[in-house]
Amino acid sequence: MKTTSCTRRDFSIIFLFVMVYALIFVLHQMDILQFQPEVNSTIIMPRVSPHRIVNHRFCTFQPRSPQDALEERLILDSIARPENPLLPSPNSLEQTTDPAHSTFTILPGRKGGQWHVGDQLEAMIQTFDFQGHPKKSGGDFLTASLHNRKLEAGVAGQFVDHLNGSYSAVFSLLWEGDARVEVTLVHPGEAVTVLNRINRQHPDRVYYKSLYRSGSLSETTPCNVCLRSTQQPVCNHTDLRSGEPWFCYKPKNLSCDTRINHFKAGYDNYLSAEENKLFQSGVNMKVSIQAAGPSNVTVLPEDGQLKVKSSSVASLPSGYYYQGVWRALGGITVSQFNTSAITQCLKGKAVHMYGDSTVRQWFDFLNAVLPGLKEFDLHNPRHIAPLKSLDNENNILVSYRCHAPPLLSLPIPIRELRYTANELDDLDAGPNDVVVLGIWAHFTTSPMDIYIRRLQSIRRAVVQLLDTNPGTLVIVRTGNSRSLNDKVPPLNSDWYSLQCDKVLKAMFKGLKVHLIDAWEMTLAHHLPLDLHPPPPIIENMVNSMLSYVCPQKHG
Known part of the structure; x- marks a missing residue:
């Protein structure tokens, strides 16, 4: 009888242990899911071989620190807006x-x-x-x-x-x-x-492709941050240094290491006929x-009395235009730089620009106004980086490199796809170096958590850069509104641009970096909105940048 009693007690203890373990496992899984709502994800370990073939579900991400995951959730909460459920009636537009x-x-x-x-x-x-x-x-x-x-x-x-x-x-x-x-x-x-539903449920609404080639064999396959589950194996092109994920379906007759290029392939419109009426x-x-x-x-005019009425808006604008000139509010006086003043300001300096075509406009502006700045012919189309210009007489270097995928572009060789975080890690900077970041436009078609992950990676590199080279100047260009020329409005909606703008500002808040508020600079100007702002706005942006490089001296 003693043996039977002990056996039952042992089984009870084992059963209790199993139940506790199962409960811990379930809670752990819930904890993972709450940081990535509505994303069905499989975790892959870091430092995997870039050419290892992995079969996975819809989204695959590398593990992150609890601090990064918490920050992501807090930022997503901070940018959330009240939502109205779409009425199911066919006449819901009314x-x-x-x-x-x-x-x-x-x-x-x-x-x-x-x-x-x-x-x-x-x-x-x-x-x-x-x-x-x-x-x-x-x-x-x-x-x-x-x-x-x-x-x-x-x-x-x-x-x-x-x-x-x-x-x-x-x-x-x-x-x-x-x-x-x-x-x-x-x-x-x-x-x-x-728009919010599409952003969460269809992270692959814009799709990309890559060409794989070896000898006379070539094949093109779809690629993305998130790939839908199929029977086809997948090439894992996750960047080993930054951990940024990227995947392509494996070619049938070629290995993953034969990838040649990257390009945008198209987009899907997930709107119903009823939803189309909303756009x-x-x-x-x-x-x-x-x-x-x-x-x-x-x-x-001012009358010396109390100036500001009380209102529920606590923040002031970042600046305003007067006589066509941008006047920043707080922190810096924006000076006007003619050709000779720009040359004098940048003399002996190197300006390194990273990002999308909206910051490449700054590169093009400097090349257009500085006669001594000569661009190297690297035999690449304009959209392919790197771009470099040099003024030998005044020792001025200006360079630009686009960020890595997601990248809405014509074909780009894989050798030219560089993650910005890695570029910053490799930069031998100093007090005569200026780093300009403009990374947002290509992320408006991705879920915000993907954009947050990319900025966290870049921010870590910025912090490291400033720690090791405290004299380096870092300037960040924010996102801006677009025109209505896009064929599919939900694809490049200003709503997504605004979310990117808010995320970017939150991510770099408190760091020793300077923001150029492109969102307000485009809204406040009388010229029509455009993804690529017209020259008068670009000139004001560049003058703002130069005012940080060469601040006005007050007696």
Whole structure:
């Protein structure tokens, strides 16, 4: 009997141990999933062979530190907006925000209805649906700016969503004279819901390909950060140094190490016929909202009284335009640099630019205005890096290199695909070196967690660079709004650009780097929005960069 009792007790202890272990395992899996919601992922260990073939589910990522995973979740939470579920009715468009019915009203100014330089102007936006009914929920994506075309003055507005169909747009009054309010509905909240769903559920909505070749054999296969599960084996092209993931379906008759190039292959539109109605130019996408009364005010000079009205907007704009010149608010005085001043400022310096074509515009600008700067002919198309220019007489070097995939481009040789973090790690920098980063446009078609991972990798390299070379100047260009020329609006929506802009600013906050706020610089300007801003805006951006390189000396 003693033996039977002991056996039962032993089995009970074993059973309890197994149950506890199973519970720990389940909780561990839940902990992993909560950092990557709605992503079905398989973890691969770091430092794997780049040509090892791995079969995996939809998304495959390398393990990260708990700190990085927590930061990702906090950033994603910080950029989340209120969402309205898309109504299933075929006539759901009728219940969405209609800019033609919606209006804004400028609220009264200080005593006597006057506004002075230093005050804040507030406009209240009330949204209505296509049936003329007031909206009861928030989540719309709106932009606003204050302009005086005659003075070439402009500033971007700051928004508050009251979550009840009304919004406040708040503007800092920074010049005397006329100031006209302009409000635009970029997307109704229901469209934002669709954009967020597509971003989470279809990380491969833009797809890429690579050519593999050996001798007379060649084959092209699809590639991406996330590949859908098939019976076809996969080539793991994850970068060994930075850990950045990239995969291609393995060619049938070639090995993974025969990969030749990378290029964009196409895109898929996952919108239903009903959802397509939410993205109509001239109807509910980037359409102006009209004023219910006056749309402009006259701003008087400062009067020495309390300047700023209390409002629910705590942050001020990063700057504004006056007479076509960008004036930064806080931190630096933006100087105007002519050709000789640019040459003098950059004399003996090297400017290293990394990123996409929006920062390559800075490279092209310097090449165009500096007669002594001569670009090397590397026999590559303009979109293929590296690009290098040298002014021998003044010892000025300016270079540009694009970042690695995801990269929406014509074919690029694999040998020219360099991860920015690795480039920064290899850079022998010093007090005469300027590093410019502009990495956002190609990530608007990827889930934000992929963009966060890339920026975390780059930030680690920036921190290391500044630790070992504290005199190096690092400047980051943020993202900006686009025009409406894209064939598939959800593919390159400004909503994704705004998310990238917010993530980028959050990622580099607190570091010894300088931000050029391209988002506000494009919104505040009177010229039309464009993925590649027009020359006057680029000139202001470059002047802002040079003002950090050669700050104005005050007596």
